[in-house]
Amino acid sequence: MMLSGLSLFAAKELPAYMDESLPMEQRVEDALSRMTTQEKINMIHAQGKFSSPGVPRLGIPDLWMSDGPHGVRAEINWNDWGYSGRTNDSITAFPALTALAATWNPTLSFEYGNALGEEALYREKDVMLGPGVNIYRTPLNGRNFEYMGEDPYLASVLVVPYIKGMQQNGVGASVKHFALNNQELWRGHINVNLSDRALHEIYLPAFKSAVIDGDSWTIMGAYNKIRGQHACHNEMLLNKILKEDWGYKGVVMTDWGGAHDTKEAALYGLDLEMGSYTNGLTSESEFTTDDCYMARPYLEMLEKGELPMSTLDDKARRMLRLNFLTAMKRNKPLGSIASPEHYAVAEQIGNEAIVLLKNSPVAKGGNPLLPLSPDVKSILVVGDNATRDLMKGGGSSELKVKDNVTPLAGLRALYGDKVKYAQGYRAGKPMYSHVEQIPASVQDSLRAEAVAMAKNADVVIMVGGLNKNHQQDCEAGDRESYALPFGQPELIEALQAANPNLIVLLLSGNAVEMPWADKVPAIAQAWYLGSMAGKSIANVVSGKVNPSGKLPFSFPVRLEDNGAHSFGA
Template sequence: MTTRILIYAWVGAFTLGTLYVNAQTKKHQPVDAKIDAVIKKLTLEEKIKMLHANSKFGSAGVERLGIPGLMTDDGPLGVREDVKENWSSANLTTDSATFFPNGSALAATWNPSLAYRYGHDIGEEARARKKYIILAPAFNICRTPLCGRTYEYFSEDPFLNSRLAVQSVKGIQSQNIAACIKHFAVNNQEFERGRVNAEVDERTLQEIYLPAFKAAVTEANAWTIMSAYNKLRGVYCAENAYLLNDLLKKQWGFKGIVISDWGGTHSTVAAANDGLDLEMGSFGAYDNYFFANPLLDSVKAGKVSLKTIDEKVHRILWVMYHTSMSENPSPGKINTPQHVTTAYDIAAESIVLLKNDKQLLPLNTSHIKSIAVIGDNATRTFHLGGFGAGVKVRYEVTALAGLKSRLNNKVKITYAQGYKGVYKPMRKNVPNEPDKQDTTLLNEAVTNAKSADLAIVFIGGNREYESEGHDRKDLSLPFHEQELVDAVTAANANTIVVFVGGAPYDLSKIKKNNHTIVWSWYNGQENGNALADVLVGKVNPSGRMPFTFPAELKDSPAHALNAYPGENLSVEYKEGLMVGYRWFDTKKIEPLYCFGYGLSYTNYQYQSITIAKKAYKAGENIAAVIKLKNTGKFAGKETIQLYVSKANSMVERPAKELKAFKKVMIRPGETANVALSVPVKDLAYFDTKTSGWVVEPGKYTLLAGGSSGDIKVTGNITVVN
């Protein structure tokens, strides 16, 4: 075949990176000159002390030269409370913060402007707390629905992740606070995360697992990045020269600090020479860290050059000049009404309506006089819990409190716990006690449901069940929740199921047997108010799923191919590019809920797609306008999703890939003409032979709709030489 191809030598990824570095160097020359002058005044011992932790979240400065230490703190749910050396609370009265919705909730909004507001507000709060590096956002690809940190990450799609990551980083750094994007790279499971080796082919790495990191660096200029715990191709990420030196620093032009995950460093010489800049850890004896006395000895022995040390110090000072030593910084703000509004808006736009067959929603309070609210998640809070970082909040509105607030005295509300949401982790060589249904709680729930006009059952996970540090064993509902739903539904035909979680679960029986299902998240401190406003119709639900729900776990690609959790501490990414909806659409496997799925209280009619012209060349942008009408009775926000497909490609491709999206408000009866743009370069695949990006000429199909499984209008274009 003699088909010519367009090789994007911009000029190649390396050249682009070089141009970026040169531009940035020129731009920051005055700062660089200041830094060089400071470095000349530092002793070797002072330099080494700047390269490792000296407290749980801090590293040392140099007092005699007026160089402050660097203070970091956890995100991504909000600025973490201060802790002691044993990780217990410092019991301060000055370290509260706003609790923002979890990562997959933010992704479910499909709204980059909310991602910017989230970043701006968390950055403003970090500055008020004098935490100059915020360890957020986290956006590893959701490869398996079982991953314990799926709730913390964004989505299964690199494009959606990229758009949200860029805006989050820009928002954070607008406050002269460094965003620490994480975890670099392919940290897709918690099982054996500290030792597991990920074997990923280069094209998959470049097209699926790196794009959001690359965008956060090259578009948003992220100032810090955290290396992952795991290995990539046999080398720990904290000492992986290909990731840290070749890709990140040389090709992408990253100027900031590579920070280890806490306890994620495994060597001195290799880590120092291969790209790590700052070692952080969880426990004391800081002088014994790899980058402490052992690094000092390695420099004196000639195993690590002074030039390498100076480069690391330069990077740290560069970040300081943008954060703690920046000129005219704002003082920061915390727990403001504006921050609360942001938390509310994210929560309100994240909630997904999964089913509404009986039209019980929005609630018609003129016909409903009593509601039985049932379930542990109706009164549970989510700002703390599990192994991951939490937030000390001044308040968190529970679902029950939100309903009572919004319904006032219009409706009689009763509450029954229904189940105990107590997570019992498996302990090695110690069998768990038999997990039994609490019949007293179940019977109380059924009694309440029978006597009410309507029942709302709140089930799902919680911050202990979905947590950093462990993966779930399967997709089943925890805490005997299915039995509770079945019993309440049998007692009251008007039962609404509200599921609270941050990752896919097996909802197949509920989808089959229940007519009304709502998906919520660990949705920040305004959780209850936002959810209540959706249920009563003040807010039309506009959340769309950021990942695919498999009908069965074995349908999910990593599990279908027996490629999770790996063998002998190594996991091969056998599915390659076919992650999430790419797998389901290409293999024609019907999921329980597809990527991008979500219903509304209104209806949107997609009428047409108009493409500006039929043929496009390299360097151009494909311009498309999707026409749709709100044919229902409610104003609502619709997320128009534009996918691209290439038939008869010379390389393997998924059936379709997301390339653009836009969320718009449309009033009842109104028609919207939504313009979307796709750069031709975004049609490229990564060619492992040339290590460059290639746009294949030929026919492409643009597919627009409300989800990956609900394509409404299509059009064709041709890419020409």
């Protein structure tokens, strides 16, 4: 009797590692027993910018990662940092994690993680590089917008549902940056010293919750040193605390370029090396991925007996578990991208994130400015951030969005031709590691135009704050000043003098100095709200939504009121 091809396949017994009905550890040990030493080595370091190898001989697929934590980043070239120029990688940008933290809403955090996991699935990603839970220590940290604020308890509560929502889709979370990445200045070499009490009470609780309660499948190490040893191969942090005390079974990966030593990487808890032999960000080199610390140099040390084979087997086991949970997992959902459902999640998070900082009547006995009166006849919107694509720039969290409802577009959709616009100030192109200098004459001219228009409006809405330029809310460079940039303080005071009916909306992931706060009747912190930012802002300005957000970090009056700066530089 002839058997069909399907029957032949069904009759052939699957190897144990491919049988998803068997216990995970049985599958892992079976796969490990079939692998060569070279195949194990291959599995624990990158093969391209965002991929690490599987085991092709055994049908174990490669792993694919993407930057997060607010959306799936556009496709990057295989072996340089340029964008590949694809036309099918536009996505939903979700609000930044500071905005999610401001909702104080674990249910929304789950919906956020799930929606992002669905977008990652559609883009065929196995691991999303986020969420970030480093503690907000100084308002100058360029990367604070990627994290969940300064309160260890709040971050601990919110990180768990995000992870669970994402990982239910078969997409691994990568909680970062473990640990004490609390500034970008000198991040590659700064040595952080602190007490055990500060470490365990302030800086580790959110990571501990992510591991123990969230079961995060991966963790990303930080660039900095802790007590003299780099975080990506730190004996105390990775071996003692993470793997021994917390019982972590997942994968520890480097931040890109975060490995520095083969022996330390082998012995002190690193499982996957990514990005080495570049600076992690912008440059290419003559080296290949076989030159990674955990590639040929590791293999040579094993062959010489300088390192025990058990170190490699432990790393390979962890990589196999991750692979079986993600890339090799059958019956995953198909995922979806830039869908009405995802836009609704982004909008709802934005609705609940906006924080009303001040809302006083302009005149004694009058009504507060917010929400806007339905009878308003003319609205002047001022500010570069009212029209800017705030998903561009910022470093690794830069996003390519399918749709972007700007604050100006959101207000015009609601109020039509009642809305006029003046740029008011120019912020320059979003650039990584460089700042575009804007001539003072340009800023003076834009300010004068906005002030002249303000005199004829019923109400003025200033949409300012920071953006994703270098030395603002941007990776690899901290802010140089606590003040608002681009002459915004002078602009705000001039607008208020011209028209007392002034609302200031601050778009930022950081606290800012507000010496003008006493003069401005209405102020709201509106964060970076992603694709649906304009809708959420219009919802709050109009009164359709009551602003219920709560600050996840403090706004010191002066920089020196912040603990990290109270003793000077």
